Amino acid sequence: MILLNPGPVNLSDRVRHALLKPDLCHRESEFTTLQNEIREQLISIYGLAAQHYVAILLTGSGTSAMEAMLTSLIPQGKKVAIIENGVYGERLRRIAEIYAIPHVSVQHEWGAEMEISRVAKALAGDNISHLAVVHHETTTGRLNPLQLLGELCKEHGVRMLLDGVSSFGAEAIPFHESRIDACAATANKCLHGVPGTSFVIVSRTALDDAVERSLYLNLKAYFVNQEHGGTPFTQSVQTFYALHEALKELSEQGGQPSRYERYRQLAGQVREGLQALGIKPLLAVEDSSVVLSTYHLPEGINYASFHDALKQDGFIIYAGQGELAKTMFRVSTMGEITGADLARFLDSVEKIVGD
Numbered sequence: 196m197i198l199l200n201p202g203p204v205n206l207s208d209r210v211r212h213a214l215l216k217p218d219l220c221h222r223e224s225e226f227t228t229l230q231n232e233i234r235e236q237l238i239s240i241y242g243l244a245a246q247h248y249v250a251i252l253l254t255g256s257g258t259s260a261m262e263a264m265l266t267s268l269i270p271q272g273k274k275v276a277i278i279e280n281g282v283y284g285e286r287l288r289r290i291a292e293i294y295a296i297p298h299v300s301v302q303h304e305w306g307a308e309m310e311i312s313r314v315a316k317a318l319a320g321d322n323i324s325h326l327a328v329v330h331h332e333t334t335t336g337r338l339n340p341l342q343l344l345g346e347l348c349k350e351h352g353v354r355m356l357l358d359g360v361s362s363f364g365a366e367a368i369p370f371h372e373s374r375i376d377a378c379a380a381t382a383n384k385c386l387h388g389v390p391g392t393s394f395v396i397v398s399r400t401a402l403d404d405a406v407e408r409s410l411y412l413n414l415k416a417y418f419v420n421q422e423h424g425g426t427p428f429t430q431s432v433q434t435f436y437a438l439h440e441a442l443k444e445l446s447e448q449g450g451q452p453s454r455y456e457r458y459r460q461l462a463g464q465v466r467e468g469l470q471a472l473g474i475k476p477l478l479a480v481e482d483s484s485v486v487l488s489t490y491h492l493p494e495g496i497n498y499a500s501f502h503d504a505l506k507q508d509g510f511i512i513y514a515g516q517g518e519l520a521k522t523m524f525r526v527s528t529m530g531e532i533t534g535a536d537l538a539r540f541l542d543s544v545e546k547i548v549g550d
């Protein structure tokens with residue numbers, strides 16, 4: 196089955212085989228070595244220096260990393276400004292609400308471009324320490340403007356907390372220029388690992404001000420333990436093996452820039468192929484990530500029957516979220532998939548649309 200959903204992704208054979216490595220106790224030195232190596236691999240993807248940034252590994256899906264980031268890094272007495280233009284921005288706000296973290300939220304229609312003047316106004320408010328924002332809003336495929344938001348953060352003396360769950364490893368992330376204090380991400384999207392491990396890349400200075408609002412998602416506790424080679428709780432050891440292998444593979448393939456290029460080609464192939472069949476993308480190329488795009492459903496075809504027909508041929512597409520579910524579908528090109536797979540996908544779409 197070819198997975199065109201935004202994670203979990205198709206695994207390469209070498210990553211799948213890594214799951215079969217020897218059983219390992221998370222209190223043994225072999226685990227410490229594995230964990231240390233993954234932490235180094237993760238910060239090296241964006242060329243970050245170990246004296247500035249650390250990778251903190253969690254067992255949980257991407258949302259656990261978002262929740263750990265937000266609950267640990269907004270200092271007591273400070274406020275976070277949250278930008279919403281899709282499901283994941285809304286999720287950042289939900290986390291702030293649930294933990295009663297003081298926040299202001301700048302809401303947009305799902306899929307809309309961010310209104311920078313409204314964001315600037317929110318950042319000018321009292322006691323704002325951070326801007327929390329989604330990099331690639333997977334709801335629609337929109338890539339939010341990190342560079343621009345970074346400049347705003349600089350102007351207003353605030354730092355950025357980034358949901359990079361569906362962009363980390365593929366899209367460019369200017370950590371220093373965008374004043375990024377932390378970036379939450381996961382093993383099983385652009386990094387091509389197995390679901391179960393997520394992580395937060397955090398600046399060491401942000402950890403100085405970290406607070407405890409949660410027992411399990413306390414980033415500082417993970418940090419202190421991991422700096423000494425340990426872990427506060429049991430980690431998903433087999434998932435670590437797979438992530439370690441996936442990161443080795445990424446590095447051998449040329450790292451983030453070449454993954455970006457690979458996705459750009461695959462996404463372009465899908466976009467051109469679908470457009471030739473009269474299926475239009477929601478967003479212009481320059482507003483889209485290379486990771487995922489949203490398309491209008493072909494005339495007279497509902498999502499369920501389109502999905503089921505494609506599944507019969509071995510392809511899993513993804514529904515639109517919320518209101519978009521009735522009229523849209525999504526195609527991601529993450530994971531171990533090739534141009535030949537996508538050519539077969541386009542043939543299959545052609546057959547279904549033509550029927």
Ligand SMILES: *Cc1c(COP(=O)(O)O)cnc(C)c1O
Nearest residue numbers: 256257258283331333358360361
């Ligand atoms: C996938 C995703 C998440 C996390 O989803 P999980 O199901 O918890 O892994 C968070 N943010 C974005 C932008 C995502 O695409």
